[in-house]
Amino acid sequence: MDPVKNPYAPGAGTPPPILAGRDEILTKARLALERVKIGRSEKSFIAVGLRGVGKTVIMNHVQTLADDNGYHTAYIEAYDQISLASEITKKLRPILLKLSRKEKFEDLAKKALRGLRSFASALNVSFSGVDFSIKSEEGLADSGDIIADLPDLFVIVGEAAKEQKTAIAIIIDEIQYLSETDMEALIMAIHRCNQRSLPVLLFGAGLPQLRGKMGNAKSYVERLFDFPTVDALNQDEAARAVLEPALNEGVEFQKEALNEILRVTLCYPYFIQEWGHAAWNAAETTSITLEDVKKATPAALDRLDKGFFRVRLDRMTPTEKKYIRALAELGPGPHRSGEVAFIYGAEVQSVAPIRSSLIGKGMVYSPAHGDTAFTVPLFDDFMKREMPDWKADEKQ
Known part of the structure; x- marks a missing residue:
């Protein structure tokens, strides 16, 4: 069929044509945004899930909901070695300039x-744009300790937003990299804003x-945030995303074609798009058959192998590749670390x-x-394709 009219959208964070199975989490976001905007208390949330389940798509949708509700939004995509101070400075500056007018x-x-x-100055962060008319506020968020300064900064930002009957939504994707x-x-910072009923949501x-990492940082995190799990779609949701x-x-x-896609993708949203x-x-016709899907599978796997899997x-x-290959030998997982070490060929302590x-x-x-366990679904199969004779290669 005409590839120009192909409606499916495989890509990093690319919105799918049908956002199936995410109504509950988006309803939760909409409720939080509306309640906080009118001065009511509501938890922020951190969505957790494997790669390829559509977390980035959800975050982008949440930003749209926030914008539609009159929020000022700061969207951050975290990465290895990210400086939160630098990113927050860059994102809050245009918001505060707008409020100050x-x-x-x-x-x-x-x-x-x-x-x-x-x-920014205390944490050696560039205050981009160099607004010479804007002086520092002595004694406010200037200790140089982000743990002390970020809460103070969020409080004054929240107070400014509250005075103007608006609100701030901070959206951070890949937050585990902080x-x-x-x-x-x-x-x-979010806890302090909650304590003062300030209109700042994360x-x-x-x-x-991420749950464990945030829990280690602060013991009260489970009372501060909800942690909805974003998983593979159920059969009905996945079928809707395909059909x-x-x-x-x-x-x-055709029914057999649909069932084959659900089987090979395990109902993961990204793989459904591929x-x-x-x-x-x-x-070749407007009725897609089982044979069409089977013919398409090598092309889908090739795209995944060269892109989604390869970059990782x-x-x-x-x-690390050897360890991952040992884990793949055991299947999707999870598996006991001792089993992985045995396949790897070393003691648990030495591969820890x-x-x-x-x-x-x-x-x-x-x-x-x-x-x-793998954070990437189907990665075990990819590693078996990529390193089929890894034990033999090692002996040579």
Whole structure:
């Protein structure tokens, strides 16, 4: 069929044509936004899940909801070695400049802007744009300790927003990449805003280990945030994600073709988009058959191998690749760390640093003490394709 009209959208954070199965979490976001805007208390939330479940799509949708509710939004995509101080400075500066232009309510907003400059200066962060008219606010968020300063900064920002009957939504994707210090500072800042009923919300998304990481930073985190799990779709939701985009273009999937896509994708949203995209391009008529899907599978796997999977493999050292391949030998998981070490060919203690490094890189996580699992669905099959003779290669 015509590839130009292909409705499926495989890509990092690309909105799918049908956002199936996410109504509950989006309703939660909408409720929080509306309640906080009118001065009611509501928890922020951190969505957790594996790669490819659509967390980034959800965060983008939450930003749209916030914008539609009159919020000022700061969207941050975290990464290795991110400086939260630098990112927060860049994102809050235009918001505070906008708030400070309203003459009737400019005092608090200008104080917040001066506080932001103090914060940036104390933490050696560039205050981009170099507004020479904006001086530092002595004694406000200027200790140089982000754990002390970020809560003070958020409070004055929240007070400025409250005075102007508006609100701030901070959205952080891949939040697990924040350092322990930055994580603690962020949690304390949101906690302080909650204590003072200030209109500041945090929406975040990250990998499953995030609950434990945030809990280690502050013990009260479970009372401060909800942690909704974003998982694979159920069969009905997955079927809708496959069928509706095609039906909107006058194309149907035969039942056997649909069932095959649900089987090979395990109902993960990103993989549904890849197989839907490949099946559409493989089909010659407006009725997509089982044969079309089977013909499309090599193309879908090739795209995944060269993109989605490959970028993650390329970040690993040789010893990390060996550990991942040993884990893959056992199947999807989770698996006991001792089993992985046995397949690897070493004692648990000697491979523990490799496992810790892979957790830090977001490649594996520990769903329970002593267990190890992939953060990327189907990665075990990819590693078997990529390193089929890894034991033989080692002996040579």
